[in-house]
Amino acid sequence: MKNNKLAILIQLVIILFGFADISAQNPIIRNQFSADPTARVFGDKIYLYPSHDILGKEGQGRPEWFCMEDYHVFSSSNLTDWTDHGVILNQTKVKWADSTAFSMWAPDCISKNGKYYFYFPAPPKGAKGFSVGVAVANNPFGPFIPQPKQIDKVSGIDPNVFIDKDGQAYLYWSAGNFMVAKLKSNMVELASEPQIIANLPEKGLKEGPFLFERKGVYYLTFPHVENKIERLEYAMGPSPMGPFKMAGVIMDESPVGCWTNHHSIINFKKQWYLFYHSNDLSPKFDKNRSVRIDSLFFNADGTIRKVTPTFRGVGLTDASKQIQIDRYSRISDKGVSVSFIDTLNTFAGWKTVFNEKNAWVQYNKVDFGKKKYKSVIIKAISQKGGILQLKLNSANGPILAKINLPESKEWKETKVLISGLKQGSHNLFLSSENSNIVEVDWIKFE
Known part of the structure; x- marks a missing residue:
C-alpha cells in the first residue's frame, strides 16, 4: 500500500x-x-x-x-x-x-x-x-x-x-x-x-x-x-x-x-x-x-542485418501534432536542404528549405486514424511568397492541398483546406511548385 x-x-x-x-x-x-x-x-x-x-x-x-x-x-x-x-x-x-x-x-x-x-x-x-x-x-x-x-x-x-x-x-x-x-x-x-x-x-x-x-x-x-x-x-x-x-x-x-x-x-x-x-x-x-x-532486423541464420541511421526513426506520428518534415524519410537530390532554425539554440530544431521547382521531401507513417481532418496548417517563411503541394504517399499520389504562402520575413502559420484524405496511416509528400525560397518548420492537420 x-x-x-x-x-x-x-x-x-x-x-x-x-x-x-x-x-x-x-x-x-x-x-x-x-x-x-x-x-x-x-x-x-x-x-x-x-x-x-x-x-x-x-x-x-x-x-x-x-x-x-x-x-x-x-x-x-x-x-x-x-x-x-x-x-x-x-x-x-x-x-x-x-x-x-x-x-x-x-x-x-x-x-x-x-x-x-x-x-x-x-x-x-x-x-x-x-x-x-x-x-x-x-x-x-x-x-x-x-x-x-x-x-x-x-x-x-x-x-x-x-x-x-x-x-x-x-x-x-x-x-x-x-x-x-x-x-x-x-x-x-x-x-x-x-x-x-x-x-x-x-x-x-x-x-x-x-x-x-x-x-x-x-x-x-x-x-x-x-x-x-x-x-x-x-x-x-x-x-x-x-x-x-x-x-x-x-x-x-x-x-x-x-x-x-x-x-x-x-x-x-x-x-x-x-x-x-x-x-x-x-x-x-x-x-x-x-x-x-x-x-x-535479423537474417534467417540469426545474424543481425546492418542498421543504417535515419532521421525519420520509428513510430507513427499523430497527424494532429506538429510533423517535423526535416526528419524526412526521403529527400530529392537537389533543391532542398535542412538546417537549424537558430544556430545559437539548436534545441529549437530544424527547418526544411526549398529553393528549386519540384524539390521535395517525403515523411512516412503519419497516423490520421479515423478522424475527419479538414485542413492543414504549415508554419513557414517565404520572403517572395511560395507555392507548395502536399500529396499522399508519393509524387504520383492524390493531391491533398495546394498551399499558397504569403510574402513574409517572419514565421507565419498558413491554413488551407484539404481534400481526398483517406483514413488510416499514410506517407506525406511535400514539393515546391516554383523556385522561390520557402523555409518550413512544421505542418499539422486539423
Whole structure:
C-alpha cells in the first residue's frame, strides 16, 4: 500500500511540475543532450535510461570533454511521444562517489522481484578509475536510493545487467577487456569472481557491452574502434558467459564523425529496435550527444542485418501534432536542404528549405486514424511568397492541398483546406511548385 501511495504521489508531482513531453523523431530527446541509451521494456512501456551530457566549463567538469552530473529517465508507450520524468540520481547523492567529478557515465536499469535496480559508474572518492554502484527503487521512474557502497571487485565503466530465463543475473562491464560475473539474488553483490570475456577484438578501444538473448542465442554487442571512431559490433554465443564468436557489424562509423556510439537493443511489441546516439544537436562538439532509434532486423541464420541511421526513426506520428518534415524519410537530390532554425539554440530544431521547382521531401507513417481532418496548417517563411503541394504517399499520389504562402520575413502559420484524405496511416509528400525560397518548420492537420 505504501508503494502504491508513493507511486501516486510521484505521478502527481510530475503533473503539477510539468515534466516535459517530447514528441519527436531522431533524435528522440530534444530538450537536453542525452547519450549512452539503455532502453528497457517494463510492462507496456519503454523506459529509457541515458546519460546526460552538459557543457563543461571551469569549475564544472573538464572543458572540451564529457561532462555528466546526473541521470534522467524517459518513458514512452509508442516510441514517438516521450515523457521526461526528471532527475533520478545526482552525483551529490552518492556517498562513495566523488561529487565533483561530473563523470556519471553510461548506466543500466533492470527489474527483479518488484524492484528496479539502476547501475551506474562513477569515480570513487580518493581513488583513480571508476567503480560501479547501484540505486534501488520501487518504480521504474524512481525515486532511486543509492546503496552506501559500490559493488565490490568491480572496477570499470558501462555496467550492463542481463537476467537469464532461469533467473540468474549477470553483470557485464568494460575495463579494457569486457568482464562478467554472476550477481547474487540481492542484485547488489557479486556471486562469482569476475572473468574476462575471450575471443573479442584485442586491438582498439571497446566499451559499452550490452547482452541480449533471442531464440536461445546470446548476443554480446558493443562499440569498438577498429579505425578512428566507434562502430557497433557483436558476437554470438550459447550462454550468457560465452564462449562468444565475433559475428559482424551492427552499425558503421558515424557518417558525421561522432567519435562515440553507445547503444541498447530491445524487442517491443514483436519488433526489435536499436537505440544509439549521435551528435545531431551539437554537430561541432561531439561530447554533447543525442539519442536515436532505428528498427533492427535479423537474417534467417540469426545474424543481425546492418542498421543504417535515419532521421525519420520509428513510430507513427499523430497527424494532429506538429510533423517535423526535416526528419524526412526521403529527400530529392537537389533543391532542398535542412538546417537549424537558430544556430545559437539548436534545441529549437530544424527547418526544411526549398529553393528549386519540384524539390521535395517525403515523411512516412503519419497516423490520421479515423478522424475527419479538414485542413492543414504549415508554419513557414517565404520572403517572395511560395507555392507548395502536399500529396499522399508519393509524387504520383492524390493531391491533398495546394498551399499558397504569403510574402513574409517572419514565421507565419498558413491554413488551407484539404481534400481526398483517406483514413488510416499514410506517407506525406511535400514539393515546391516554383523556385522561390520557402523555409518550413512544421505542418499539422486539423
